[in-house]
Amino acid sequence: MRFSVKSSDLRNVLLSVINVVPAKTTLPILGNVLLSLKDNKLCLSATDLEVTIRTFVEVKTDKEGGVALPGKIIGDIIRQLPDVTLDITVDENYRANIKTDIGEYVISGENESEFPSVPKADIKHEIDVESDVLERIISKALFAISMDGVKSSIMGVYLQFLKNEFRAVSTDGHRLVRVINKNVKIKEDIGGYITSPKALGQFLKNRSEGGTVKLSISDNYLMFNFDNFVVYSRLIEGMYPDYEKVIPKDNKNRLMVDRNMMESSVKRILVFANKVTQQIKLKLSENSVEISSEDVDYGKEGREKITADYNGEEMTIGYNAGYLLDILGHIDTEKVVFDFGSSTSAGLAYPSEQRENEDILMLVMPIKLID
Amino acid sequence: MNKKKRIMHVDMDAFFASIEQRDQPLLKGKPVIVGGEPGGRGVAATCSYEARKFGVKSGMPIALAVKKCPDGTFIRTNGKKYMYASMRVIEILNRYSPKVEPTSIDEAYLDVTGSVKDREDERKIGESLKREIRRELELTCSVGIASNRIFAKIATNMKKPDGLTIIADEELEKKIYPLPISELIGIGKKSEGILKNLGIKTIGDIAVYPENELERVLGVNGPLLSKLARGEGSDRVLAFDEEEEVKSIGSEHTLERDTCDENIINMILLKLSEKVGRRLRESRFAGRTVAVKFRYSDFSSFSKRCTYPFFVWEDNKIYSISKKLFYSVYKRTKKIRLLGITVSGVVKSYLNTNNNKIQTELFTNCNKSGKLLKTIDLLKDIHGEMAIARAAYLKIL
Secondary structure, eight states: OOEEEHHHHHHHHHHHHHHHHSSSSGGGGEEEEEEEETEEEEEEEEEOOOOOEEEEEEEEEEEEEEEEEHHHHHHHHHHHHHHHHHEEEEEETEEEEEEEEEEEEEEEEGGGGGGOOOOOOOOOOOEEEHHHHHHHHHHHGGGGGGOOSSSSGGGSSSEEETTTEEEEEEEOOOOEEEEEEEEEOOOHHHHEEEEEEHHHHHHHHOSSSSSSSEEOOOSSSEEETTTTEEEEEEEEOOOOOOOOHHHHHHOEEEEEEEHHHHHHHHHHTTTTTTTTOOOOEEEEEEEEEEEEEEEETTTTEEEEEEEOEOOOOOEEEEEHHHHHHHHHHTTTSSSSEEOOOOSSSEEEEEEESSOEEEEEEEOOBBBBOOO | OOOOOEEEEETTTHHHHHHHHHGGGGTTSOEEEEOOOOSSOOOOEEEEEHHHHTTOOOBBEEEHHHHHOSSEEEEEEHHHHHHHHHHHHHHHHHTTOSSEEEEEETEEEEEEEEGGHHHHHHHHHHHHHHHHHHHHSOOOOOEESSSHHHHHHHHHSTTTOOOOOEOOOOGIIIIISSGGGGGGGOOOHHHHHHHHHOOOOHHHHHSSOHHHHHHHTTTTTHHHHHHHHHTTTOOOOOOOOOOOOOOOOEEEEEEEEEEEHHHHHHHHHHHHHHHHHHHHHHTTTEEEEEEEEEEEETTTEEEEEEEEEEEEHHHHHHHHHHHHHHHHHTTTSSSEEEEEEEEEEEESBBBOOSSSBBBBBBSSOOOHHHHHHHHHHHHHHOOOSSSSGGGGGGGTT
């Protein structure tokens, strides 16, 4: 295998696949990046068996072939090379010789056939989504997934394809986000798939604005085809919880408040909360909300009152301040709307105005105030 | 306020064996070994000084003790009796200081700072205490007095049995510094070897060795040892109502018979999880790090720990995590001799009195499991640990 490529061209594609190379692995071959050369196209792939990423770059070649090269070494040298032309030759012992104007480097690689092949799967469904729509829906939902390593089904984002309705849902059992976009052409209900956050992260990191993403679904994989990339994500197995059932339909106490004002107030009050529970209190009364916290162990407490639109029942609710900040940070309207039921039931939050064809809903469970 | 502390260490001489000799006067002056049944797998818990002459030591397998001292009298451990004696000893110690901290059944530390003004006082108080123990319980003990716990314990060990050793700070160089480093706690065979290579043989050598050099060779323990050797050891004695800040809660179990039967291993992990869970809940703790340790029959030990982003306090959760950790390291078919589970990184105020997280859940009804655990704990509080048990235990019990 022999080809020439500009270092800057190779750098871009290489650094985006290297992110997927696992830092620690029991399968040493996964520490490599696979390079395969055909029709003047150099295809690079990396995998951790859960997520596989593939991209390509145009090169000049007179001898096709393939090799798996250690990701760390090739990544480190490419990062540090100035803009030069690389002439890369790989011999029959999988040794790659990289020649540039400034020097020559040799890297020992592995037979490309040792590298796990790209997952083959029978595509069952294909859906085209605008890249910007997918980006928005994922980045709104991603923060609420569970990280606790216990229940794998809620450790991913639930992507649900209903007739002309695309949803992303995430929850960790204490909060939940549901983002719906009604402007995606889907002929029929296809169902939902739990997608690994790592694969979604690869999409978010590598995509460019505009354009379309082709989502291909098989029994075990969800593939994202966008720009020059293909990301294969092994679907997370398990039943996603029946999230609609836990979204309250009759929370009658509506609070509308300035998002920035509330966010900075919660941040200040968090300073005075117990470090473990991060518990703060919202005291709702007519046209105001009082945010307070105390930590008896350290003898500290804080209290602030902000004006807001509220004419529901007077009540005091405890929340984990971190959860509230996550919600406030992911709502992009000037004002945010909360619908509360009682001090022990789920509270809902939305942007004060939904975008066209979009429905964002966030839910957060309270902290019990009295034992 | 900052008066230099005086700490007394009291160690009962061959405690279990002495109690047996007291209760059966015919055994006086004879080798007595208290521990497991001869022929069984137990170890010698305590042996009388007469037995020690034959080379019998505490912790030695009974079989070996029998070999070394075939004419000795072997007595099965009678925990209740010794516990009672231990309580009586503590009663006596309580007359001498409000701050008495028993560290085991036959050992305690006393903070006597307030009761002594000079060496003469220390001698008097030591003798008086020994006299009362001998008169009321017919037992002897060894006493050490120094400025901190470690030196007090070293002092006790200097003269045994029935000794009284006082080390004033001025005497450290003369009495403590020449001692071999192995007398200092925290020095195992490994560190001893490392230190010997550096030419460090005595406690005094450690005291004068540059602290940063010790850190380089021993890691975090280096500076710690250096401090201990210079006499900056802990001089805090906790009174019975003072609590040490809890960092972890754990429990371990040595099997009756080594096994590789996974049913039995699982059962023991489950029991340990229940024990640890119960102790966590007793103090309303929840922890984020779970560690499992185990020992094979060849005495090689392994442990595996993991820190989670969530807190544990429920038996079932501790069990499922421990099982996962255990089987990730366990070499199947190798026989296990000891298992242990520890939960660390514990915090308070995460649970309410019903064992529920104060953070409410969206999908699961944690009320039920919390209430269930609370009820079980309550039953055990009132009627004893065996009042209620999992049906699964019936199979192997």
